[in-house]
Amino acid sequence: MSAIVPPPVSVLIVDDEPQIQRLLTITLEANGYRVTPAVDGKQGLATAAQQRHDAVILDLGLPDINGLEVLQQLREWTQTPVIVLTVQDEEADKIKALDCGADDYVTKPFKTGELLARLRAALRRANKGPSDDEPVFRFGDVEANLAERRVTRGGQPVKLTVTEYALLRYFILHAGKVLTHRQILTEVWGPDHQEKTAYLRVYLVRLREKLEANPVAPAMFLTEPGVGYRLAEP
Amino acid sequence: MSGKSLKPNLALPFWPFSKMEGTMREPEFTPSSAVRPRSFVFVESPWRQYLLAFLTFVAASMLNLLLLERWLGYQAIALVYLLSVVVVSLFIGRGPILLGTLLTAAGWNYFFAPPRFAFNIYDTYDNMMLATYFVVTLTVGHLTTHLRAERLAEQEREERASALYQLTRDLADAANLDDIFCRVVRQVEIFFEAQVALLLPGRHLADGLTPYTASTWAPKENEASVAALALAQNQPTGSGTETFPEAEGMYWPLGVGGVPAGVMALRFKTRVALTRSQRNLLENFVRQIALILDRQRLRDVESKHKFLAESERLGRTLLNSVSHELRTPIAAIASAASGLQVAPGLAPAQINLVAEIEAANNRLNRVVQSLLSAARLQSGQLRPKLDWCEVSDLVQVALRSDEGVTGERPVQVRIAPGLPLIKMDFVLMEQVLVNLLLNAVVHTPPGTAIEINARREGGQFILEVADSGPGLPPDQLERVFDLFHRAPNSKRGGTGLGLAIVKGFVEAQGGRVQAANRPSGGAIFTIQLPVADAPELPAEIL
Numbered sequence: 001m002s003a004i005v006p007p008p009v010s011v012l013i014v015d016d017e018p019q020i021q022r023l024l025t026i027t028l029e030a031n032g033y034r035v036t037p038a039v040d041g042k043q044g045l046a047t048a049a050q051q052r053h054d055a056v057i058l059d060l061g062l063p064d065i066n067g068l069e070v071l072q073q074l075r076e077w078t079q080t081p082v083i084v085l086t087v088q089d090e091e092a093d094k095i096k097a098l099d100c101g102a103d104d105y106v107t108k109p110f111k112t113g114e115l116l117a118r119l120r121a122a123l124r125r126a127n128k129g130p131s132d133d134e135p136v137f138r139f140g141d142v143e144a145n146l147a148e149r150r151v152t153r154g155g156q157p158v159k160l161t162v163t164e165y166a167l168l169r170y171f172i173l174h175a176g177k178v179l180t181h182r183q184i185l186t187e188v189w190g191p192d193h194q195e196k197t198a199y200l201r202v203y204l205v206r207l208r209e210k211l212e213a214n215p216v217a218p219a220m221f222l223t224e225p226g227v228g229y230r231l232a233e234p
Numbered sequence: 235m236s237g238k239s240l241k242p243n244l245a246l247p248f249w250p251f252s253k254m255e256g257t258m259r260e261p262e263f264t265p266s267s268a269v270r271p272r273s274f275v276f277v278e279s280p281w282r283q284y285l286l287a288f289l290t291f292v293a294a295s296m297l298n299l300l301l302l303e304r305w306l307g308y309q310a311i312a313l314v315y316l317l318s319v320v321v322v323s324l325f326i327g328r329g330p331i332l333l334g335t336l337l338t339a340a341g342w343n344y345f346f347a348p349p350r351f352a353f354n355i356y357d358t359y360d361n362m363m364l365a366t367y368f369v370v371t372l373t374v375g376h377l378t379t380h381l382r383a384e385r386l387a388e389q390e391r392e393e394r395a396s397a398l399y400q401l402t403r404d405l406a407d408a409a410n411l412d413d414i415f416c417r418v419v420r421q422v423e424i425f426f427e428a429q430v431a432l433l434l435p436g437r438h439l440a441d442g443l444t445p446y447t448a449s450t451w452a453p454k455e456n457e458a459s460v461a462a463l464a465l466a467q468n469q470p471t472g473s474g475t476e477t478f479p480e481a482e483g484m485y486w487p488l489g490v491g492g493v494p495a496g497v498m499a500l501r502f503k504t505r506v507a508l509t510r511s512q513r514n515l516l517e518n519f520v521r522q523i524a525l526i527l528d529r530q531r532l533r534d535v536e537s538k539h540k541f542l543a544e545s546e547r548l549g550r551t552l553l554n555s556v557s558h559e560l561r562t563p564i565a566a567i568a569s570a571a572s573g574l575q576v577a578p579g580l581a582p583a584q585i586n587l588v589a590e591i592e593a594a595n596n597r598l599n600r601v602v603q604s605l606l607s608a609a610r611l612q613s614g615q616l617r618p619k620l621d622w623c624e625v626s627d628l629v630q631v632a633l634r635s636d637e638g639v640t641g642e643r644p645v646q647v648r649i650a651p652g653l654p655l656i657k658m659d660f661v662l663m664e665q666v667l668v669n670l671l672l673n674a675v676v677h678t679p680p681g682t683a684i685e686i687n688a689r690r691e692g693g694q695f696i697l698e699v700a701d702s703g704p705g706l707p708p709d710q711l712e713r714v715f716d717l718f719h720r721a722p723n724s725k726r727g728g729t730g731l732g733l734a735i736v737k738g739f740v741e742a743q744g745g746r747v748q749a750a751n752r753p754s755g756g757a758i759f760t761i762q763l764p765v766a767d768a769p770e771l772p773a774e775i776l
Contacts, residue, residue, distance in 0.1 A: 017562050023569045087561055091661055108561060109568030109599055198622040198655050198769030216626055223631050226661035
């Protein structure tokens with residue numbers, strides 16, 4: 001099961017709960033990561049500045065500085081992938097974290113496998129250079145060729161409107177990443193349309209009808225309740 | 235207005251004065267005389283002034299006849315008369331001065347000017363003397379009267395100012411509304427020599443105006459309408475005003491601008507009409523009292539808000555820390571168990587044991603989540619975030635949450651075609667649906683189907699979760715949503731929180747939820763949410 005990642009990938013864990021800290025350390029080290037712990041926001045920021053890390057796992061509920069504040073300060077100088085740990089009922093915090101530049105979030109209580117998958121996906125996206133963009137995205141029998149602006153399903157071309165295509169393209173460019181409603185609306189419709197969630201809902205129904213194998217039980221365009229959407233990675 | 239009868243107007247609120255009779259406080263006339271200013275209501279009676287003028291004439295005549303005549307000439311005697319009139323004019327009005335002048339002039343002419351004991355005058359010089367005498371006394375009389383009026387006015391102004399000052403100082407010192415009312419009543423009693431009642435609107439409109447306990451007088455029941463009229467018209471009514479002047483009391487609305495907060499009722503001990511300055515003073519009093527009342531009201535509102543904010547903050551802090559303490563160990567167990575599950579070299583029995591840990595932890599997590607949701611609902615800290623949601627998306631997310639709440643159950647989902655987007659809180663509605671599904675799973679036999687129906691009926695969005703189980707006891711239909719309520723003889727496995735949370739979450743979004751039994755058997759839970767106006771959509775879609 002252990003992924004072989006030579007040289008070891010270093011992860012900074014900022015969490016004030018010693019038990020969670022220990023568990024994460026055990027799990028990550030067992031999977032070949034090198035772990036640096038930090039017990040609060042200040043220490044986390046200092047450690048992040050002193051040595052380079054490949055990824056940061058950040059608890060939003062820190063005793064000293066708000067986790068969101070730590071995230072904002074980190075994002076002022078580094079694009080290291082950050083995965084935030086949150087609890088249920090805190091959708092607003094999740095959205096804020098994602099809008100502040102977090103790469104993903106995991107809701108407590110989480111399964112180890114889920115955290116590791118999110119971490120791997122975030123690292124993969126971060127290590128992918130701009131030129132490495134695969135021009136062709138495949139999911140099941142759907143194939144989207146961004147270079148040729150061509151979308152097919154089972155070999156048959158799929159007709160998409162301009163907006164539908166723009167939305168699909170944005171999803172493909174951030175495959176695997178949670179995108180907040182606000183981020184998608186700003187990117188596809190422009191900053192004046194940040195609040196028009198209805199647009200997004202309607203277009204998602206359209207895209208699912210055209211591209212999902214079973215539009216009623218979507219496997220491609222996944223809903224992140226109260227937060228946004230995520231395009232499943234193939 | 236004077237034509238109006240004093241019979242109480244039935245359309246106006248009526249107050250139950252009879253209730254108050256026993257609690258009336260006796261007036262307290264305790265302030266020192268130094269503080270107490272001269273009464274305004276008392277006016278020196280004119281006939282006493284005339285008497286004084288007459289007595290002065292008699293006294294001066296006696297003095298002249300019996301004493302001074304021996305040494306002075308008759309012309310110097312006139313000067314003595316003049317002196318007496320000038321002195322007495324300091325104390326009396328114009329009319330009495332004229333009387334004194336006439337009497338003394340006649341007296342001098344009769345008793346002293348030759349020919350004595352007759353009203354004729356031969357000497358031209360004496361005639362001139364008499365004429366000058368009139369001019370001088372009348373001028374002096376006029377000047378002194380004028381001076382006295384000025385002095386009186388000045389004194390009155392001073393008293394008014396000091397009365398107001400006293401009142402303002404008293405009110406500023408008052409600690410609370412009760413204190414204010416007591417002080418107001420006392421001050422008004424002192425300055426206007428009247429009994430005072432403060433009438434405030436009752437808690438309910440139908441109660442009408444109720445005299446405040448500090449009042450020293452209770453207006454008769456038949457004057458309730460007069461007081462109510464003062465409140466309604468924001469104009470003084472009753473005795474001494476144009477509206478219902480026959481009334482026993484005078485009723486002043488207590489208000490600055492806007493709607494008056496109550497009415498002050500006065501019953502004057504002497505029923506003399508108020509002078510303009512007295513009326514002004516009363517008006518000033520009323521304004522001051524109204525201002526203080528208004529200030530006090532604002533202060534009360536503010537302190538109430540502060541208290542609420544503080545208790546809300548406290549509740550939130552407590553909830554957050556309890557939530558953190560409960561969730562952290564659950565997160566640790568979940569993390570450890572799931573890590574163990576994929577660890578290499580575990581025996582099948584060990585894998586099963588770890589799965590049991592995970593299952594128990596999931597259940598515990600659900601209970602904690604329910605408790606925290608219920609606590610959030612109870613503390614009123616739930617702020618639904620209503621936004622456009624797609625119903626089939628919602629149903630799918632709910633069915634897949636917690637790794638499939640319905641397990642192996644067949645679930646039939648029917649969503650009416652063309653159902654519009656609905657404005658709701660996606661996360662809350664997901665929880666609502668999950669709770670209803672869990673409820674159905676727990677209370678129906680394994681393998682029986684669960685149905686989810688969504689449609690629009692008029693202006694309402696209808697979401698139903700129906701099962702094919704034994705249904706609900708008919709007498710429990712209303713109570714299943716009560717917090718911690720569990721149907722008698724129901725199976726174990728449930729906290730009595732799930733449906734209460736459903737109700738709370740739905741109502742927080744402006745909807746309703748009902749439980750019923752299906753004619754074909756099984757329970758059905760129906761959620762109704764209002765359908766908002768269709769959202770604005772881009773032209774490309776339409």
